[in-house]
Amino acid sequence: MIIRTFLAAALIGLSSPALLAHEAPVTAGDLTLSGAFTRATRPGAPVAGGFLTIRNAGAEDRLTGGSAPFAAEVQVHEMAMEGDVMKMRALPDGLPVPAGQEIALKPGGHHLMFIGLKAPLVEGETVPVTLTFAKAGAVTVPLKVLAPGARGMEH
Numbered sequence: 001m002i003i004r005t006f007l008a009a010a011l012i013g014l015s016s017p018a019l020l021a022h023e024a025p026v027t028a029g030d031l032t033l034s035g036a037f038t039r040a041t042r043p044g045a046p047v048a049g050g051f052l053t054i055r056n057a058g059a060e061d062r063l064t065g066g067s068a069p070f071a072a073e074v075q076v077h078e079m080a081m082e083g084d085v086m087k088m089r090a091l092p093d094g095l096p097v098p099a100g101q102e103i104a105l106k107p108g109g110h111h112l113m114f115i116g117l118k119a120p121l122v123e124g125e126t127v128p129v130t131l132t133f134a135k136a137g138a139v140t141v142p143l144k145v146l147a148p149g150a151r152g153m154e155h
């Protein structure tokens, strides 16, 4: 039911993206992925971040990486202090999604990193990312492209 709704929304989105304020959640097994967005980039920008909420109704899972047609590579990043400087770095073992909990990838925290952008991300468009989970497998999620600097969906 939720998947059908998502497909219908995606089809509508192809013809008139402005109809959709935000994308319907995507479910895969025990996981529900919602509020997924990225941000518009300038021409030539090499990287962009991706953000979403992952709710896990089942046993512990792990987000290990992913792929996207608009980027050469998708990594899972954390923010960490190095001396006095906040830096981001890839999580080589991925990001745990604890049993029965919800985690948020958000600006300033854990995030997806799109590396080697093949084209600018254009505000108002929707682009797909396929995330890889240790248990749930590959899950494709539509990412809304918001304004540069946007911190999340407006409701």
Ligand SMILES: [Cu+2]
Binding pocket: 049, 077, 088, 089, 111, 112, 113
């Ligand atoms: Cu990053």
